[in-house]
Amino acid sequence: EPEVTQTPSHQVTQMGQEVILRCVPISNHLYFYWYRQILGQKVEFLVSFYNNEISEKSEIFDDQFSVERPDGSNFTLKIRSTKLEDSAMYFCASRAGTGRSEQYFGPGTRLTVT
Amino acid sequence: KNEVEQSPQNLTAQEGEFITINCSYSVGISALHWLQQHPGGGIVSLFMLSSGKKKHGRLIATINIQEKHSSLHITASHPRDSAVYICAALNFGNEKLTFGTGTRLTIIP
Numbered sequence: 001e002p003e004v005t006q007t008p009s010h011q012v013t014q015m016g017q018e019v020i021l022r023c024v025p026i027s028n029h030l031y032f033y034w035y036r037q038i039l040g041q042k043v044e045f046l047v048s049f050y051n052n053e054i055s056e057k058s059e060i061f062d063d064q065f066s067v068e069r070p071d072g073s074n075f076t077l078k079i080r081s082t083k084l085e086d087s088a089m090y091f092c093a094s095r096a097g098t099g100r101s102e103q104y105f106g107p108g109t110r111l112t113v114t
Numbered sequence: 115k116n117e118v119e120q121s122p123q124n125l126t127a128q129e130g131e132f133i134t135i136n137c138s139y140s141v142g143i144s145a146l147h148w149l150q151q152h153p154g155g156g157i158v159s160l161f162m163l164s165s166g167k168k169k170h171g172r173l174i175a176t177i178n179i180q181e182k183h184s185s186l187h188i189t190a191s192h193p194r195d196s197a198v199y200i201c202a203a204l205n206f207g208n209e210k211l212t213f214g215t216g217t218r219l220t221i222i223p
Contacts, residue, residue: 031209042216043157043200048209056209089155103147103211105157 002026004106006092012112013082021077021109023092029104030097032075034067036060037108038088046090049075050097082113116141118203120214128222133188135217137201140182144206148175148186151198151216160186160199191221 005024013019025032034046047057049067064086066078075094079086092106117140127133137146148160161168161175163184168175172191177184188195198218202211 033209033211035211037155043202043211043213045210045212050209058210091157102159102162104159105149107154107156110155 004092004094004104006090006106006109008109009107010110010112012114015084015113016081018078018080019082019111021079021090021092021111023075023077023094023106024073025075025092025094026096026104027073028096029094031055031095031103032067032069033093033095033103034077035091035093035105036088037091038085043091046077079111082111084113087111087113116143116203116205116212118201118212118214120199120201120217122217123215124218124220126220126222127191129192131191131221133191133195133219133221135186135199135201135219137184137186137214138182139184139203139212141203142179142182142206143203145204146177146184147202147204147211148184149200149202151200153197157200188219191219193221193223196220 007022032049037043045058047061048055068076089108091108093103095101095103121136145164147162150158172189174187198216200216202213
């Protein structure tokens with residue numbers, strides 16, 4: 001069964017560094033998402049992406065964050081100048097885009113900022 | 115802004131028991147997701163529904179649009195069902211999912 005994959009599974013970085021989290025959505029899917037879950041808290045929407053542009057973003061998704069689909073298969077989240085409070089689990093998701101289709105989630109990347 | 119609430123926050127039951135987890139939301143939605151999150155953190159989509167009822171194996175999800183309420187039922191619960199169950203509401207006209215806080219389910223053998 002096709003699945004969303006994410007790399008790395010765990011990333012440790014120092015405060016102030018830039019990180020790129022990678023996702024490979026399901027191949028025929030058209031809508032892509034990033035979510036964040038700080039330890040012990042709810043999952044939060046960050047951004048949705050369709051047709052090579054951001055379709056929606058939350059208040060959390062400020063200039064520190066950017067997304068890209070560089071090569072038609074990968075979908076990346078870049079976090080510039082990381083802060084301690086960026087430590088969280090980051091989930092990628094994708095959906096087919098035919099009507100109201102279900103989102104499929106990746107296994108997540110645990111980001112630890114020290 | 116949609117407020118999504120789940121109850122109970124924690125649920126411990128004996129193997130074989132019938133389980134019900136509830137989800138309510140404050141603003142009308144286009145669809146509701148039920149998700150399962152395992153201890154390792156990964157999220158699996160169980161259901162997406164916009165009306166009525168869906169069944170998959172021992173899992174049943176129902177939604178009442180007028181009452182802004184959904185339930186997830188597990189029949190003949192098993193220790194492997196132990197996980198956090200999360201409901202997430204999809205608002206009309208946008209792509210944002212608003213998540214509940216989750217219900218931690220523990221099934222004791």
